Amino acid sequence: MKMQDIHSEIQRGIINYLSVHPTASASAQRICNQWLANERYSHNIAEVQTAIDGLLAQGEMHKRADTDIYTL
Known part of the structure; x- marks a missing residue:
């Protein structure tokens, strides 16, 4: 599997998790x-x-100020 495909799968997993939570x-x-x-x-x-960096760049996730915590 190509790296881009792996990152896309991971992004989908994160978005799926956030859609439930x-x-x-x-x-x-x-x-x-x-x-x-x-x-x-x-x-x-x-x-x-x-x-995560890709989702941040797309505006799908956000990083809390002064932390390493990510959220919608």
Whole structure:
């Protein structure tokens, strides 16, 4: 699987989680370990961070000021 496909899958997993839990917020590590724990593809923290960065750039997620916490 290409890296872009992996990031797209991770982004979909994050968006799916947030659609069920719209008030959720977490660090990249927690997103990796908890939000995406049941996904069918393997992922690591670097891939999750890249996917989060893409969602931030698209305006799909936001980073809380002065923290490493991400939310809708």
